[in-house]
Amino acid sequence: MGGIVIIGAGECGVRAAFALRERGYDGAITLLGDEPALPYERPPLSKNPDSQPKVIRPVVAYAEARIDLRLGTSVANIQPSDRTVFLQDESSLSYDRLLLATGARARVLPGFEGCLTLRTDSDAIAILTRFQPGARIGIIGAGFIGLELAATARKAGAEVVVVEGAPRVLARAVPPQIADRIAVRHLAEGVELMLGRQVTGADATQIALAGEEPLTFDCVIAGIGSMPATDLAQHAGLHIDNGITVDGNFRTSDPFIYAAGDCCSFPYKGRRVRLESWKAAQDQGSVVAGAMLGESVVAGNVPYFWSDQYDLTLQAAGLFDLHSPIVERAVDGDGSLVFQCQDGALSAAAVVGVGQSMTKDFKVLEKLIEKAAPVEVAVLSDPTQNLKRLLRSA
């Protein structure tokens, strides 16, 4: 059959399929997804308990774009030597180019079996039906998923305890100034934050802690990160390094196989990074489509992430080095803004505020990062300096 085969009908795989058509590709596109549901957005799963799953594209759009979308179809194996993909039902497909957009899976550690995790729409149903008034919910991990679920559970009237090993919330990716704002809000909403605690095991109703009595709940959720889905790539002999290793064109170690989205690690500003972000999955889907058609592209979009908790929106662009100085800029109202410079240019910025109150400032900072324009820390941290004017002069 040939053509382009995409494994993974999530944010990245779907974007790549449509981007191929938008770029004029006329050959066969086969999009294989192991989930039964029409591809849907994941971010609302932890934030909007009442909403129906939001589909990425209506079913008719796939037919119109002549994308052969096969749902409930799991790929068992890839044989790069004869460019063939084998499905679980033992049928096979050949490809000219293959894209791995297999995403990530919720991390489950040994000793934590029985806890609920959140990655798919069916995980969300299992979790959200337990968020009832008076229910006691235990959440392991104060990362984005854990905290968004804590906010959603509180909104539903449940009691919530979040247990975290690090001494603060959002310790992996967000500067303390922003994380503290989020923590204070959770405390004000009645969430119990148990920080710096070593969780030694957990099941559906209990969390065991080192040196303390176990905690008992109606439901325990583990939000302890996710793992890139690399098993197919690994069995196919592709290089793996914190995800499927790709170059700046999202090409793997096999010249006919590409990878993009949460499953891959790519070169960014002299280091290898793997992102778990909705926008990165979209951007990379577009970019990899061009690369598969022979266009020369570079993985250069500024990393972006947002999180909604209660009425607060947190946004971050670039990548913070949490071991180097982070500077705060005073802002009007009750928002917060922090940034970091490297080699005389803005390298990362984060804001938190009610709704979209900080978005205008944030967009300017995102553009400054993109431009890699020289900026002075003293100027950028001075609240009397107009950010838009700084961007214009950059």
Ligand SMILES: Cc1cc2nc3c(=O)[nH]c(=O)nc-3n(C[C@H](O)[C@H](O)[C@H](O)COP(=O)(O)OP(=O)(O)OC[C@H]3O[C@@H](n4cnc5c(N)ncnc54)[C@H](O)[C@@H]3O)c2cc1C
């Ligand atoms: C609950 C939740 C909330 C989130 N909130 C935010 C947010 O607020 N902001 C933000 O920026 N990002 C957020 N994200 C992250 C964002 O949704 C992901 O980064 C994005 O979905 C990644 O897209 P992807 O296509 O790379 O992977 P995925 O969306 O995971 O899609 C991969 C697909 O491949 C399928 N697959 C894997 N292996 C096979 C196989 N062998 N055969 C067939 N199919 C296969 C998987 O089942 C899956 O359907 C959130 C994620 C979750 C889970």
